[in-house]
Amino acid sequence: MPPDIIDRLIAGTYPDPDGGPPLRVQTRAVTLGRSLAGAEAELIRPLALGRRLAVVSDPTTHAVLGARVESALKSLGKVESVVLPNRPHADTETVARICAATRSADALIAVGSGTINDLCKYASACDRKPYAVFATAPSMNGYTSLNAAITVDGLKKSLPAQAPVGAFFDLSILAAAPVRMIRSGLGDSLCRSTAQTDWLLAHLLFDQPYRTMPFALLADDEPELFASAGAPMKGDLEAMEKLVRTLLLSGFGTAICGTSLPASQGEHLISHYGDMLQEPGRPFSLHGEQIGVTTLTMARLQGRMLDGPPPVVSADHSSEEDFIGLFGATLGRSCWKEFRLKRLTAEIAEAVNQRIASQWEEIRNTLAASFVRAEVLERVLREAIAPRAPEDLGWSRASYSEAVRHARKIRNRYTFLDFAADAGILESAIPEIA
Numbered sequence: 156m157p158p159d160i161i162d163r164l165i166a167g168t169y170p171d172p173d174g175g176p177p178l179r180v181q182t183r184a185v186t187l188g189r190s191l192a193g194a195e196a197e198l199i200r201p202l203a204l205g206r207r208l209a210v211v212s213d214p215t216t217h218a219v220l221g222a223r224v225e226s227a228l229k230s231l232g233k234v235e236s237v238v239l240p241n242r243p244h245a246d247t248e249t250v251a252r253i254c255a256a257t258r259s260a261d262a263l264i265a266v267g268s269g270t271i272n273d274l275c276k277y278a279s280a281c282d283r284k285p286y287a288v289f290a291t292a293p294s295m296n297g298y299t300s301l302n303a304a305i306t307v308d309g310l311k312k313s314l315p316a317q318a319p320v321g322a323f324f325d326l327s328i329l330a331a332a333p334v335r336m337i338r339s340g341l342g343d344s345l346c347r348s349t350a351q352t353d354w355l356l357a358h359l360l361f362d363q364p365y366r367t368m369p370f371a372l373l374a375d376d377e378p379e380l381f382a383s384a385g386a387p388m389k390g391d392l393e394a395m396e397k398l399v400r401t402l403l404l405s406g407f408g409t410a411i412c413g414t415s416l417p418a419s420q421g422e423h424l425i426s427h428y429g430d431m432l433q434e435p436g437r438p439f440s441l442h443g444e445q446i447g448v449t450t451l452t453m454a455r456l457q458g459r460m461l462d463g464p465p466p467v468v469s470a471d472h473s474s475e476e477d478f479i480g481l482f483g484a485t486l487g488r489s490c491w492k493e494f495r496l497k498r499l500t501a502e503i504a505e506a507v508n509q510r511i512a513s514q515w516e517e518i519r520n521t522l523a524a525s526f527v528r529a530e531v532l533e534r535v536l537r538e539a540i541a542p543r544a545p546e547d548l549g550w551s552r553a554s555y556s557e558a559v560r561h562a563r564k565i566r567n568r569y570t571f572l573d574f575a576a577d578a579g580i581l582e583s584a585i586p587e588i589a
Contacts, residue, residue: 160372160375160404161185161400161403161404161407164178164179164180164372164407165179165180165182165183165184165185166179167179171368172367172368172371173366173367173368178368178411180299180318180407180410180411181301181317181318181320181410182299182318182319182320182321182322182407182410183202183320183321184198184201184202184320184321184322184323185299185321185322185323185324185403186198186321186322186323186324187324187326187396187399187400188324188325188326189326189327189392190325190326190327191289191323191324191325191328192223192325193227195223195224195227195228195289195323196227196228196230196231198321198323199228199231199264199287199321200231202285202287202320202321204261204262204264204285204287204320205232205260205261205262206231206232206233206261207232207233207235207259207260207261207262208228208231208232208233208234208235208260208261208262208263208264209234209235209237209256209257209260209262209263209264210224210225210228210234210235210236210237210263210264210266211237211239211253211257211263211264211265211266211267211271211274211275212236212237212238212239212265212266212267212271213238213239213240213241213242213243213267213270213271214238214240214241215241215291216266216267216268216271216291217236217238217266219291219328219331220266220289220291220325220328221236221238221266221267224264224266224289228264235256235257235259235260237253237256237257239252239253239271239274242270243270243271243274244270244306245269245270245273245274245303245304245305245306246305246306246307247305247306247307247308249274250274250277250278250281250305253274253275253278254278254281254282257278257282257284258282260284261284262279262284262285262286262287263275263278263279263284263285263286263287264286264287264288264289265286265287265288265289265319266288266289266291267288267290267291267292268290268291268292268293268294268295268332268336269294269295269297269304269441269442272288272290272297272298272319273297273303273304273305273316274303274305275288276297276303276316276317276318276319277303277305277314277316279316279317280303280315280316280317285317285320286317286319286320287319287320287321287322287323288319288321288322288323289323289325290322290323290324290325290328290329290399291328291329291332292329292332292333292336292337292339292340293324293329293332293336293337293340293387293395293398293399293402294332294336294337294339294340294343294441294442294443295339295340295343295402295442295443296340296343296344296401296402296403296405296406296409296418297406298319298322298402298403298406299318299319299322299403299406299407299410300318300406300407300409300410300415300418301315301316301317301318301409301410301413302314302315302316302409302414302415303316304442306431308485308486308489309431309485309486310431310486310489310490310565311427311430311431313415313419318410322403324399326392326395326396326399327392329395329399330387330390330391330392330395334388335441335444336441336443337387337388337395337398338388338443338444338447338539338540338541338542339441339442339443339444339447340387340398340399340402340443341380341384341387341398341443341447341535341536341539341541342441342443342444342445342446342447342448342450342536342541342542343402343405343442343443343446343447344377344380344398344401344402344405345446345447345450345532345535345536346418346419346420346422346423346446346449346450346453347370347373347377347405347418348450348454348525348526348527348532349420349421349422349450349453349454349457349527350416350417350418350419350420350422350423351369351370351417351525352457352522352525352526352571353420353421353453353457353568353569353570353571354416354417354420355521355522355525356522356569356570356571356574357568357569357570359514359518359521359522360507360510360511360518360569360574361507361569363569366412366417368408368411368412369405369408369409369411369412369417369418370408370417370525372404372405372407372408373401373404373405373408376397376400376401376404377401379397380394380397380398380401381535383397384535384536384538384539385538385539385540387539388539388540405417405418406418416568419568420453420568420570421449421453421456421562421563421568421570421571421572422446422449422450422452422453423446423449424562424563424565424566424568424570424572425445425449425452425453425558425559425562425572426442426445426446426449427562427565427566428558428561428562428565429445429550429554429555429558430445431486431565432482432557432558434550434551434554437549437550437551437554438548438549440542440548440549440550444541444542444548445542445548447536447541447542447543448542448543448544448545448547448548450532451529451532451533451536451543452559452588452589453570453571453572454526454527454528454529454532455529455587455588456571456572456575456581456584456588457522457526457571458526458528458529459580459584459587459588460571460574460575460578460580461519461522461523461526465511465512465515466511466574466575466577466578466580467508467511467578468499468504468507468508468511468574468577468578469499469504469577469578469579470499470500470501470503470504471498471499471576471577473494473498473564475487475488475491475495478490478491478494478564479491481561481564482564490564490565490566493565493566493567494563494564494565494566494567496567497567497568497569497573499577504577545589552589555589556585556586556589559572559581559585559588559589560581560582560585563576
């Protein structure tokens with residue numbers, strides 16, 4: 156049997172499908188096992204992280220796995236337990252708290268999933284310390300990425316961080332996670348096609364850099380995961396391993412690229428907008444639950460435009476004053492700085508229209524090769540009994556439509572949201588796609 160793709164990425168022997176040198180990731184160890192109980196110290200020992208380890212968790216993950224990890228790692232040296240308040244926020248204030256609490260540590264050990272991992276990833280990078288992670292739920296694809304989703308002054312940003320030196324997945328722990336968190340991981344995996352199609356659009360229209368590598372990494376595991384989408388929620392450890400592998404490989408793809416572009420496009424903008432400008436009283440929903448729903452929206456929009464006539468775009472005449480009026484002074488100025496970098500001028504719009512006029516059939520066929528129709532993705536979510544509509548998340552239709560309408564304004568990423576808006580069809584499409 157040939158070496159596994161994850162082992163080859165760690166060893167630096169996986170060939171680059173884009174023609175570069177063999178690919179290597181910064182993570183030095185990845186272990187997936189039916190049970191890792193009793194093996195925690197032996198997994199950390201080869202990483203040589205030092206004799207002062209800070210184990211960071213929250214009350215839930217501490218009870219599930221953190222206390223066990225802390226006890227096991229005491230054989231390696233001094234262990235400091237840092238238990239954050241319940242449901243911590245991934246923001247700069249919490250990062251500062253972690254940095255202060257782990258000042259004397261040589262390395263951080265994250266025990267948790269999305270928020271805990273992002274906080275430790277960013278805090279350890281700020282303090283130039285290594286970190287490793289013991290996962291508690293297969294809820295997102297950020298375990299092995301180089302970016303952390305951190306809220307700064309009210310604006311959710313993807314900030315440069317670092318990869319864990321080790322990432323460890325006890326499949327029995329993951330299978331016992333709340334079903335919503337498992338569905339969240341499936342939702343986060345669903346957006347490969349919409350993210351790839353958005354990124355490829357920016358490449359084809361504006362010659363922005365693009366790589367096939369992140370998607371080649373997922374080519375074998377994604378179809379198998381989607382074919383048994385309901386199995387991880389039923390305790391099937393083989394299916395759980397397939398879900399974890401898909402999340403890991405997605406994270407590795409972004410790590411190799413050095414950006415979240417392969418895994419975060421229009422679908423994430425809608426989700427981030429909803430988090431930043433949340434309507435009062437909206438119930439809590441997990442990131443991946445939201446991404447499942449927003450991915451369906453983006454797939455509907457992409458399909459509508461790819462099935463339609465060649466779009467004709469126009470210059471965007473938005474101003475900083477418009478953004479301040481929409482978002483308020485602080486957030487408005489921050490969003491404007493991002494948006495103006497991709498805003499179409501008359502000259503750029505003319506160039507794009509010339510390219511579309513002469514190459515639309517080729518552009519459409521290239522995009523169609525990565526595109527997956529919404530009805531296919533919806534079947535995956537339906538099998539997993541996962542949220543498929545804004546109402547399933549507790550979002551009102553009005554607030555969700557508002558997110559679809561304005562999400563493109565929060566970040567410098569040109570997606571089908573921008574393409575539709577610049578072509579004058581986004582507003583009319585919202586009732587159908589949202």
